[in-house]
Amino acid sequence: MREAGIDLDAHPGRVKVRVRVSMSAVAAIPRGALAEALRAQSVNEATSLWLGPDQWLLISDRVSADALIAHCANELGKFLHYAVDVSASLACAHVSGPSALALLRMGSGVQWSEQCVRTRFASIPIIAHRLAEDAFDLYYDRSYRYHLDRWFAHAQSDPLLTDIQCRSSS
Amino acid sequence: MLRIPCPYCGVRDEEEFRFGGESHITRPGLEVDDARWADYLFNRTNPKGLHYERWLHSYGCGRWFNLVRDTVTHEVLAAYPMGAAKPRLTEAEPGNDENPVSPAQAGTLRGGRR
């Protein structure tokens, strides 16, 4: 692991389930059900990240994929939806430390102030989960692991980041 | 670079989106003649001024939506979901800034389906 706190293989056992609801059902789902509750809030030992008006990513370190899928069926039973275990396709990169924000700003022009944002980062699609001002989980497609590794290695060699590190430690 | 207001995610950079050409084009059935079919396939308005067009927020929420953009100034005048009715916007003369879409008007466009 490098000094700025990048772990491309964070939370290896984390379960990820992607759930998608038919757009016709989106308006009908009552508030307090998934639609609102899932917007980056922890429910039943799982966290849900908003991916779009009709889809969420449920993540959990304690509950199985099957349990999360069953949870969706409970919450969304009467609406057309599909919940799929995507644990094998999404890897998680944890980025933290005083230069984390500056580093992320090298990859995407989003504001990084929202709790959850889906964007193009380092030329690939990612789902970013903001845990704190200087700590982020980035969910990325595992096929891009090598690319992301090279990208972070390059970005971290920017002397500007070293300056930020130095300033924060002094 | 354009900054595009996705109706679901807010303003994002153009590179997160994919352009989908003119919107509000009706797909004809099999029974139309070749000329009508060719018109559907190939002919677009290409206006100087307000253009109603489709965009996909491909790196974001994955939703298609409509945008009204001025092809002269690149200003975005409205963004509204797929299936919503075409907002009535007036073509502004250069220097004439009347009739901008108010936030209230833009709001009523949301959630509508065809």
Place this chain on the structure above:
Amino acid sequence: MSRSGPFRLAQGGRIERTRAVPFVFNGRPLTGYAGDTLASALLAQGITVVSRSFKYHRPRGVFSAGFEEPNALLRVEIDGCAVPLVRATMQPLVEGMVVTSENCFPSVDFDLGRLVDGVHSLFPAGFYNKTFMWPGWSAYEGIIRRLAGLGTLPSGEDRTQYFRHHLHCDVLVVGGGVAGLCAARAAARAGANVVVLEQDTELGGRALCERLEIEGQAAADWIQAAVDELNRSGRVSIMKRTLAAGYYDRNVLTALDLRHADRAEGRAERFWIIRAREVVLATGAIEQPLVFPRNDRPGILLAGAARAYLNRYGVAVGRNVVIATNNDDAYRTAFDLHDAGIRVAAIVDARPRAGARVEEAIERRQLKVHRSSMIIDTRGSALVSGVAVRELTADGRAFQKPRQWIACDAVAVSSGWNPTVHLYSQAGGKVRYEPSLACLVPESCRQRVRVAGAVNGEFALDRVLESAARAGRDAARDAASETPPGRAQTRVAPGEYRMETHGIREIRCAPEGASARQWVDLLHDVTRADIEIAVRENYTSVEHLKRYTTTGMAVDQGKTSNLNALAILSELTGREIAALGTTTFRPQFMPVTFGAIAGGQQGDLYAPVRHMPVHDWHVRHAAQMEDYGPWKRPACYLQQGESREQAIIREVRTVRSAVGLFEGSPLGKIEVRGRDAAQFLHRFYINNVLSLQPGKARYGLMLTENGIVMDDGIFACLSPGHFLVSTTAANADRVTGWLEEWHQCEWPDLDVVLMPVTTQWAVLTLAGPRARTLLQEMSSDIDFSPSAFPHMSFRSGELAGRPARVQRVSFTGELSYEISVPANEARALWEELMERGAKLGIAPIGVEAWLTLRLEKGFLHVGTDTDGTTNPLDLGFARIVDNKVGDFIGRRSLLRPHDRSQERRQLIGLEPLSRADRLVPGAHIVTRSGGGMRSEGFVTSAAFSPTLDRSVGLALLERGHARLDDVVTIFDEGRTVQARVVKPAFFDPQGERMNA
């Protein structure tokens, strides 16, 4: 004499005299001070000739003290890393820097290229267009290209590191001069997050170069206080040595950050993309020169620059200086020089008298002023040694009285200051010539931008402070308000702060009568005579003039020449400058390296590379990894001593005779779920989807709406209302997007949910006669017997303790199973299959063998065997299309007469008549017609078939379907091959093997 040069004054300036900085210029070791620019260090050393001009190779000296520099463009090398055409006026002096003049051979003081200058009358404007007509441009191009161009590219690898950063802020202030600092301060006080960009290494702008007081403080103290306040606020980020270069739509600006460009431990350049809610441009103004005969001599420079070298760097530009002006501002130079003990030989003023306070100051200092006069000639060997002055007639259009020579060693010239409106214009802002100020001023802009200070034609300090504070305050206020999409308001630049200053008289050029050249554009060597020719030949619009004479088209984009060119054009055509208009300012404001714009997205990072789940195993087993789209995939696996061709042949034979294992993970996988899933997919495929039973799979073609084949693949019915769509690897994203697009935009009423799962599932494909035997040895709840699991069916269950989806489909013509398992299980299953298959003769198969196998079978590869004109009828799918009931995407297009024509290019197979002949993809099938050849189509795929021991190919051939058994001629790079047209199924045409 100071170690840092004979022209360094004993005191004054902001340089650190205790820190000497050694550097090398054209092989000479020299010394300057920390705080020097390269230009100030050279001037201190008395180095007057720093470069040779672009076209005539004339000697040139430092002309300015900023980014407008047209002459001192030098090659700068720090720690072996060279950058060409660096503006010496912007480059901080760095220890050990090696500096070389450009554009001269053998040396800057004696340049052979100067020969061109001796025959300059042969090279007027439009010279190239008129001269190199016969026999054609290409005959001359080589020689001219060698002579042309500026600077030399460094050889070898570029060791500079490039980075891209994104930034958001409430208020972006461009320019860290007095106006910029004042605006930033006001915006920060109002609570906004502010970013200040300053291209210089120091904040303060012109105030660093002037003797002045601001709000009762010395300029330096005022600047320090302002900067301290900004730093304390915690809301302001100040970026020095960062140049705003582009202003785009929606307040997006780009900037080149050179903060780390001068490090011995490795250069770094940074490219910023800044999104600002509000922008304040405080970009200042650029002083313009006067135009007179032989005005390009070294020693002639801008009056403001002379002041900058004196006040900021403690350098005298000469010991006996003439000031030439048409305004009051240049008198500051005379006074500052005089007060510093430097002799002012004379002031040559185009006006009858200066302002009252200036006149007083002249009187006090007893300076010699030539009134209503202009310089009409200069002399000197290289450096200027004297100027000739002559009096103007009252209307300024002619001269009177005889000339008078004045000795000097430097000439400081000024024709007033022109606002740096470049970024404002890039933003879409309108700019106009304001006769009362004799310069271009911003008028209005639809973007959220404000202007403050000299860029807005505000030349009086009290006005600047007032206007900048207001701009900063208003910007902060507007940044805080939410703005929905809507038509932008046009913002008018605040004209009330503008003031006619310096009492300028609009005489910029010496009138009539001079035979010597008068330089307008120093960097492109454009003279007044060139403009005269252009006008004579009727190139009288500014756009034409620019392109015909190339004035303003050099790398400085005419920062010190455009206005003078306009003035001359105005004089020659009799039209007002305001009526002439200006050429458009475009990004970049200053040259920006391509590397910086790419921001490190080069080499490995040029495009994201994707790795398959079993990647590491492939690499460890001698796979030749190659790029197939974004994916790194094994082309083949080399065994001991094998060539690539041998490996491919061995792998093909393994599949035909035993069993091969192939990783097909990049195949696109999309699940479609919902009551209307079958109906939905039925509208995409030319095939019938409605009739597909659960557990069955079908091959299908998808078309574009224009009837062109877009992708082929397998769709399987997992259960009623649940389908799995497999696409080609290349089209995985495209098909996913295609299904989404039609669902969201055209058929939202269909009740389906789409779920792309491409990378969740790895695909391991077993192919070969022993594939079933191997699977039956694995623990599984799936019955692999032929009757229970026939060709074109789908099963899901467990395989070796892992969840698995198995499709019995074949790309190779052999018995074949596509096994999908969760990607993180793929490596273990792969190894288990290899281990258990060892006794069956299993081998890993690469993409090349895989493609050869499908070619032997005659299977289609969309994108290889089809192009942007191929429809399914051309591929022989007419029966399927005709049998399908209802509409599907592209169906209507297939009803057009041309789509149904039998004259079209149709897919067929080709076998060379001679077994020894080889077919080549891309070779054309030709017929003789008249004296030449006509193409009837081309080979789309071809390979040597190890199984058939001959070359086979697929081709698109006109009327191909009706020409089976015809012999055709295939032409490739001068060779011809005779081949027979056959059905595209070379091996096992009945499909007995894959159905086994």
